[in-house]
Amino acid sequence: MHATLRPGDPPLSRSVEDYLKAIYHLSSQGGFASTSDIAAMLEVAPPSVSGMVKRLSETGLIEHVPYRGVQLSPQGRRAALRMIRRHRILELYLTQQLDYDWDGVHAEAERLEHAVSDELIERMAGSLGQPRYDPHGDPIPTAAGEIEEADLVTIADAAVGAKLELRQVGTQDSARLRYFATQGLTPGVLLTVADRQPFNGPTTIALVPSGDRRVLGRELARLLLCSEVPVQEHGHADR
Amino acid sequence: MHATLRPGDPPLSRSVEDYLKAIYHLSSQGGFASTSDIAAMLEVAPPSVSGMVKRLSETGLIEHVPYRGVQLSPQGRRAALRMIRRHRILELYLTQQLDYDWDGVHAEAERLEHAVSDELIERMAGSLGQPRYDPHGDPIPTAAGEIEEADLVTIADAAVGAKLELRQVGTQDSARLRYFATQGLTPGVLLTVADRQPFNGPTTIALVPSGDRRVLGRELARLLLCSEVPVQEHGHADR
DNA sequence: TCTGCAGATTAGGCTAATCTAATCTGGACG
DNA sequence: CGTCCAGATTAGATTAGCCTAATCTGCAGA
Numbered sequence: 001m002h003a004t005l006r007p008g009d010p011p012l013s014r015s016v017e018d019y020l021k022a023i024y025h026l027s028s029q030g031g032f033a034s035t036s037d038i039a040a041m042l043e044v045a046p047p048s049v050s051g052m053v054k055r056l057s058e059t060g061l062i063e064h065v066p067y068r069g070v071q072l073s074p075q076g077r078r079a080a081l082r083m084i085r086r087h088r089i090l091e092l093y094l095t096q097q098l099d100y101d102w103d104g105v106h107a108e109a110e111r112l113e114h115a116v117s118d119e120l121i122e123r124m125a126g127s128l129g130q131p132r133y134d135p136h137g138d139p140i141p142t143a144a145g146e147i148e149e150a151d152l153v154t155i156a157d158a159a160v161g162a163k164l165e166l167r168q169v170g171t172q173d174s175a176r177l178r179y180f181a182t183q184g185l186t187p188g189v190l191l192t193v194a195d196r197q198p199f200n201g202p203t204t205i206a207l208v209p210s211g212d213r214r215v216l217g218r219e220l221a222r223l224l225l226c227s228e229v230p231v232q233e234h235g236h237a238d239r
Numbered sequence: 240m241h242a243t244l245r246p247g248d249p250p251l252s253r254s255v256e257d258y259l260k261a262i263y264h265l266s267s268q269g270g271f272a273s274t275s276d277i278a279a280m281l282e283v284a285p286p287s288v289s290g291m292v293k294r295l296s297e298t299g300l301i302e303h304v305p306y307r308g309v310q311l312s313p314q315g316r317r318a319a320l321r322m323i324r325r326h327r328i329l330e331l332y333l334t335q336q337l338d339y340d341w342d343g344v345h346a347e348a349e350r351l352e353h354a355v356s357d358e359l360i361e362r363m364a365g366s367l368g369q370p371r372y373d374p375h376g377d378p379i380p381t382a383a384g385e386i387e388e389a390d391l392v393t394i395a396d397a398a399v400g401a402k403l404e405l406r407q408v409g410t411q412d413s414a415r416l417r418y419f420a421t422q423g424l425t426p427g428v429l430l431t432v433a434d435r436q437p438f439n440g441p442t443t444i445a446l447v448p449s450g451d452r453r454v455l456g457r458e459l460a461r462l463l464l465c466s467e468v469p470v471q472e473h474g475h476a477d478r
Numbered sequence: 479t480c481t482g483c484a485g486a487t488t489a490g491g492c493t494a495a496t497c498t499a500a501t502c503t504g505g506a507c508g
Numbered sequence: 509c510g511t512c513c514a515g516a517t518t519a520g521a522t523t524a525g526c527c528t529a530a531t532c533t534g535c536a537g538a
Contacts, residue, residue: 015494035515036515036516044495044497045496045497047496047516047519048496098362098363115350116350120337127336274485275484285486287527289486290525307534483533483534485534486532489528493526493527494524495522498521498522503516505513
């Protein structure tokens with residue numbers, strides 16, 4: 001009965017795409033996404049999820065362990081990553097080309113991601129220079145369906161002397177986002193942990209090209225998520 | 240029972256938007272759009288149209304005269320023009336900013352027009368300089384829901400000496416479209432009818448800024464739809 | 479005037495997705 | 509080892525759209 005999805009089958013419905021995305025996000029950390037978590041994320045009733053889960057596992061997009069939860073199959077994962085690519089490229093395009101701000105952009109992308117063609121997404125990606133991160137610093141999956149593994153450290157946890165690239169600001173609070181922005185702390189910035197006081201004291205960081213220093217309380221330092229920068233970057237020549 | 244639509248009601252569904260657009264196009268010439276014409280345009284079976292017509296007239300978006308056809312109510316007309324504005328701005332944006340060609344653009348706009356927000360459309364319109372015509376030369380309704388009345392003449396019918404602005408090329412044939420493009424005959428060009436041979440002979444036109452002349456057989460002349468240009472343009476200061 | 483037929487409508491079903499209410503179950507805890 | 513309950517599932521109804529098959533109606537032509 002596993003009606004494995006074949007190329008040329010009818011496209012997934014908007015609903016199905018939303019379920020797959022939700023399952024991707026919920027199961028990215030632990031192994032299984034639970035019915036009630038999916039229901040909460042999509043704002044539907046739990047029985048609606050049970051029904052959809054049945055259909056999705058019949059088409060082979062997910063694996064369902066009754067009373068435990070679901071996981072994406074390789075097919076489902078591919079479909080979810082395609083949606084995430086669309087979403088993130090749309091967010092980036094709207095902010096960069098049409099002057100949207102970070103706040104307004106999510107809802108718009110949420111609707112458009114179901115309507116755009118692959119061609120349009122690739123044209124947008126092209127006009128943005130094949131970007132690798134969205135405006136929130138999240139990695140954009142490739143058209144082939146690969147996504148960079150996060151492996152992020154907060155500045156509060158990074159070793160003194162570590163060379164880091166700021167990748168995400170872990171808050172939605174717009175006052176804080178603005179504050180970080182005034183300090184030049186936006187995704188993409190390169191920095192080094194210059195010093196850290198023990199016992200929850202502040203962390204001092206240096207911005208790498210300029211050498212400017214910033215002092216951050218432990219609470220703020222915990223919000224800045226970074227990737228370690230290899231000593232010698234081996235040439236990615238994009239933007 | 241006429242549950243007249245109020246602001247703040249749920250948005251129209253994709254289907255409803257498509258029906259309204261189809262009815263607008265079909266009733267723009269004669270008064271009524273017939274069930275079977277709507278069915279043909281939307282590629283659905285006639286009974287599906289009857290069902291939708293019932294729902295639409297209950298919400299006051301159309302007037303239905305049984306066995307005769309339907310017309311848009313003022314509400315329905317407003318909704319239809321909103322969709323047409325979206326469609327035409329999307330087509331223009333995709334061709335101008337993302338390098339789509341005339342052919343590829345229609346299907347993309349057809350899907351996106353249901354998903355974009357009013358805000359996005361106005362941002363696109365802004366970045367295009369509040370354009371008045373789409374890439375096919377069709378007028379773009381304003382955000383307030385007004386549309387310029389066509390009143391177009393083919394070059395074959397225009398009086399000798401008439402000053403015209405080329406507005407549409409009345410064919411989908413891409414060889415012909417390319418030919419006209421090589422002759423500089425694309426929407427927006429200003430021209431004058433310089434001479435016409437009687438008995439289905441050719442028409443000679445002069446392109447107005449350059450003075451270049453083109454000779455067109457009657458068949459081709461019939462494809463070029465123009466608006467008459469008033470002797471003294473009274474200042475519209477856009478592009 | 480009558481008749482026939484093209485085109486419109488009604489009748490009746492199907493599917494996808496949702497909901498509420500009822501029922502089931504796995505695992506935590508006494 | 510048994511009970512209980514949070515969370516999952518099943519049951520059954522609803523809605524929007526679509527379909528085919530059957531029926532109806534206005535009008536064109538004899």
